[in-house]
Amino acid sequence: MTYPDIIDDIRARAPKLRGRLLANQPLSDLTWFRVGGPAQVLFTPADDEDLGLLLAALDPGLPVTVIGLGSNLIVRDGGVPGVVVRLGGKAFGSxxxxxxxxxxxxxxxxxxxxxxxxxxxxxxxxxxxxxxxxxxxxxxxxxxxxxxxxxxxxxxxxxxxxxxxxxxxxxxxxxxxxxxxxxxxxxxxxxxxxxxxxxxxxxxxxxxxxxxxxxxxAQPIRERTGGSTFKNPPGGKAWQLVDAAGCRGLTVGGAQVSEMHCNFLINRGGASAADIEGLGEEVRRRVRETSGVELHWEIKRIGIAA
The missing domain is CATH 3.30.465.10 (Uridine Diphospho-n-acetylenolpyruvylglucosamine Reductase; domain 3)
Structure with a gap:
């Protein structure tokens, strides 16, 4: 997906911005799963003041999303509309x-x-x-x-x-x-x-x-993964419920429930964001059917479907 380029409008609203603005910037390389579409605008502010300048200038209806290291994140295949903020550099890395x-x-x-x-x-x-x-x-x-x-x-x-x-x-x-x-x-x-x-x-x-x-x-840290997928329910362990539901090793497209730790999803290569999220939802369905427990996502999911 390619979004309308709104960078000129942003710069007109905030001409003193010092940070970097990039239009239709791919986000897949910024996540551990290595999936997902682009950000309509990716903004890397110079410091707190620069960030405040941008946020104050934006149209209140324009979505703003923040990402970090991308280790606990699924970016959906259609990408993320609006402005994606990613902090970095000395101002935010000291x-x-x-x-x-x-x-x-x-x-x-x-x-x-x-x-x-x-x-x-x-x-x-x-x-x-x-x-x-x-x-x-x-x-x-x-x-x-x-x-x-x-x-x-x-x-x-x-x-x-x-x-x-x-x-x-x-x-x-x-x-x-x-x-x-x-x-x-x-x-x-x-x-x-x-x-x-x-x-x-x-x-x-x-x-x-x-x-x-x-x-x-205990964890598949050398795989393309996103960390713990589901929060532990009160008094229990998410991985035990996933395992008891028969989901260890379960696949959807290029996504798989880790054989090593079944509260981790992995991209075996070629998975889409839809594969990974769909696998997670199938796991939730099976756990709900077998145990009556509703698992809740710990991984953050942003953006729109393709």
């Missing part, structure tokens, strides 16, 4: 440490956050080593792994809302729950403040190695 606090840009990978904390001798953030996303995604979904969650270490988050205003959210205002934040949907997070606790660097690094080894042994 880690600053002050005592027990870490000020982190939301484009920073979770694994880098864990490493930076360990190098500073700060304990409590090693679990981020097992999360294959970025800090922005961790804030939005209260990402967690290996007994830790974002809510355990977050002090505050900063972002820019659709009016272009800078917003600061305390921990309480984030409204964290299991794999969820109730912060306003129109806020694009740009940085976060975390707090660790003093620890032994060697012990922290050993814990990170344990997390890495466990992840490599």
């Amino acid at each position: 880690v600053e440490i002050d005592g027990e606090s870490l000020r982190v840009g939301t484009a920073v990978p979770d694994m880098r956050l864990a490493k930076s904390a360990a190098e500073a001798g700060l304990d409590g953030l090693a679990f981020f080593r097992g999360i294959p996303g970025s800090v922005g995604g961790a804030l939005r979904m209260n990402a967690g792994a290996h007994g830790g969650e974002t809510t355990d270490v977050l002090v505050e988050a900063r972002g820019v809302d659709r009016r272009g205003a800078l917003r600061v959210f305390t921990h309480a205002e984030m409204g964290f729950a299991y794999r969820h934040s109730s912060a306003p949907d129109d806020v694009i997070f740009t940085s976060a403040l975390f707090r660790g606790r003093p620890g032994d660097r060697a012990a922290i690094e050993a814990e990170m190695e344990r997390v890495t080894a466990a992840r490599e042994a």
